[in-house]
Amino acid sequence: MPLFCKLVSFDEMFHQATSTPIILNDLPSKTEADREYFNSLVRENFTSSTVSVLPRCSCGELQGEHLIGEYCDQCNTFVRNPIEKEINPTVWFRRPGSPESPYVEKFLNLAVWIMLDERFTKSRFRVLQWLTDRNYNPSMKKPEVMDKIIAAGIERGYNYFVQNFDAILDFMFSLSDFKPKGGKAGFLKDMIGLTHPSGDPLQQLIADNRHLLFSDHIPIINRCLLVIEQNPAEIYVDNSIVDIKDALNAMLSIDQDYHNKQPKAIENRTVRIIYMLIDYYYEKVLKANMGPKKGHLRHHNYSSRSNFSFRALITSHEDIHDHDELWIPWGVALSAFQLHLLNRLMREDAPGGAMSHNEAIGFIYSHMHKYNTRLDGILEDLIKNTRNGEGHIVLHQRNERV
Numbered sequence: 001m002p003l004f005c006k007l008v009s010f011d012e013m014f015h016q017a018t019s020t021p022i023i024l025n026d027l028p029s030k031t032e033a034d035r036e037y038f039n040s041l042v043r044e045n046f047t048s049s050t051v052s053v054l055p056r057c058s059c060g061e062l063q064g065e066h067l068i069g070e071y072c073d074q075c076n077t078f079v080r081n082p083i084e085k086e087i088n089p090t091v092w093f094r095r096p097g098s099p100e101s102p103y104v105e106k107f108l109n110l111a112v113w114i115m116l117d118e119r120f121t122k123s124r125f126r127v128l129q130w131l132t133d134r135n136y137n138p139s140m141k142k143p144e145v146m147d148k149i150i151a152a153g154i155e156r157g158y159n160y161f162v163q164n165f166d167a168i169l170d171f172m173f174s175l176s177d178f179k180p181k182g183g184k185a186g187f188l189k190d191m192i193g194l195t196h197p198s199g200d201p202l203q204q205l206i207a208d209n210r211h212l213l214f215s216d217h218i219p220i221i222n223r224c225l226l227v228i229e230q231n232p233a234e235i236y237v238d239n240s241i242v243d244i245k246d247a248l249n250a251m252l253s254i255d256q257d258y259h260n261k262q263p264k265a266i267e268n269r270t271v272r273i274i275y276m277l278i279d280y281y282y283e284k285v286l287k288a289n290m291g292p293k294k295g296h297l298r299h300h301n302y303s304s305r306s307n308f309s310f311r312a313l314i315t316s317h318e319d320i321h322d323h324d325e326l327w328i329p330w331g332v333a334l335s336a337f338q339l340h341l342l343n344r345l346m347r348e349d350a351p352g353g354a355m356s357h358n359e360a361i362g363f364i365y366s367h368m369h370k371y372n373t374r375l376d377g378i379l380e381d382l383i384k385n386t387r388n389g390e391g392h393i394v395l396h397q398r399n400e401r402v
Contacts, residue, residue: 007109007205010215014092019058020076022091024220024248025255038252040075055081058090089219093251093273096266099216103266105162106214107274114278115202116169119178131168132158133271134264145177158267162214173203218277220248221285244284247276310336314398326394331368333379338364344378 014021028034040059056063057072057079067079077090097103113128120127122143129136130146134156152171154164161168172178180200196204206213221244250273254266290297310332317327334341344350345360352374355363367375383391 007111007209007212009212010107010109010218013089013219014215014217017088017090019078019090021089021217022076023217024091024093024251025096026094027252029252029256038248055079089221091220092217093220094217096254096270102216103263104270105159106216107218108162108165109213109215110218110274110278110281112206112209112213113274114282115205117278119180119202120172122177127172129271129275131156132161133268133275135268136271143177145175148175148177157264158271159263165213169203169206173198173200220251221281244276244280247273247280250276308336308339314396325391326396330371334364334368334375337379337382340382341375341378344381 027038029038037059054063055065055068057070057075058077059072059075061074062070062072062079064079068081070079071077072079075090095102095104095107117126117128122145123140125138125140125143125146126136127143127146127149131149131154149172154168154171180202194201194204196207198204250269254269254273289295292298310328312329312332317325321327328336341364342357342360345355345363346357348354364375383389386392
C-alpha cells in the first residue's frame with residue numbers, strides 16, 4: 001500500500017484531540033518549577049538505557065497497571081500503556097492575545113509556508129519573510145524582483161499578508177522570477193495530472209487545499225522526538241533540542257511580556273517564531289533526519305521490503321516497447337511472484353501434477369538462474385489475466401540524494 005503526505009486541518013486536530021490540549025501561551029514561566037513543568041511537556045527525559053513500559057500519564061504523576069484509564073489533573077492526560085500511545089501533539093501554540101481578541105491573524109500551515117518560502121527566495125533573500133516581518137533587513141543586496149513587489153504597493157506586515165493572501169500570491173506567482181522550472185513542472189503534470197490553469201503544482205496544491213491553510217493554533221512537535229538521556233556521569237542531548245528551544249521560549253513568553261505590546265511588534269515577533277519553527281522542521285527534521293540516504297523515510301519506507309517488491313538496477317530499454325512498460329529479469333520475476341507461482345504449482349489441476357510446498361519451493365529456487373518453460377508459462381498466464389492483458393501495475397522509483 002503506498003504512503004503519501006497530505007495537508008490536514010490543524011483546527012480540526014485541535015478540537016478533536018483525545019486529551020485536553022495544553023496551550024503554550026498560557027503556561028506560567030516565572031519560577032523554576034514552572035520551567036520544569038514546561039520542559040516535561042516538550043521533551044522526553046530518560047534516566048536509564050531502558051525504556052519503561054509501565055502505564056503512566058504524560059507527566060508521570062500517575063503510574064501503574066492499576067491506574068490505567070485514570071485521568072491526571074496535572075498534565076490533562078489519561079494513564080495508558082506507552083506502546084498504545086499515539087504520537088499526537090499535546091502542546092499547542094495559540095494566536096498571541098486572548099482567544100476573543102488575538103493580536104495576529106490566523107496561522108498559515110507551516111508545510112505550505114515552507115514551500116512558499118522556498119519558491120519566493122531569490123539569492124538567499126527571503127521575500128516572504130520581508131513581506132511579513134517589518135524588521136527583516138538582511139545585509140545582502142535586494143534582488144531585482146523586489147522593485148516589482150514594492151512598485152505593486154504591497155504593504156509589509158503579517159496581518160496584511162494573511163488578509164490579502166490570495167491577491168498577494170496571485171501577483172507573486174505571476175512574476176516570471178518565481179516561475180517553476182519547466183522540466184519539473186512538466187514531469188509533475190504528467191505524474192499527478194495538473195488541472196490548474198497555470199500548470200504550477202504549488203498553485204494547484206493551494207487551490208485544492210484552501211480550506212486547510214489557516215488555523216487558530218499550530219501544534220508543537222511531540223516530546224518523544226526531543227530526547228535527553230541522563231545518567232550519573234553524563235547528559236546526552238538530542239542536538240535538535242538546542243534549535244527548537246529558542247522558538248519554544250519565544251512562544252511561552254509572547255503573551256506574558258508586558259514590555260512591548262504594540263501590535264506591530266507582536267506581528268513581527270510572531271513571524272520570527274514561525275521562521276524559527278520552519279527552519280527547524282525543514283533543516284533539522286526533513287533534511288537532516290527524514291530525507292537523507294540514511295534518514296527515516298528511506299530506512300522505514302522507501303528501502304523496506306514490502307510485499308511483492310524488489311530492488312534492482314534500472315536502465316532504458318532500447319528495443320521496441322511501450323513507453324509505460326517495465327521489463328524485469330527472470331530471477332526478479334520468480335522472487336517477486338513467488339506466492340503466485342507456489343499457488344499454481346501446488347494446485348491439484350496443475351500440469352504434471354500438484355507439488356508439495358517443499359517441492360514447489362525447491363523447484364522455484366533451482367531455476368532462479370535457469371530458464372524453465374513451466375515457470376515461464378505461469379508468468380505469461382499471470383500477465384494475460386491482468387486488465388487488458390497488459391501486465392501488473394507497478395510503481396518504480398530511484399532514490400535521489402537529498
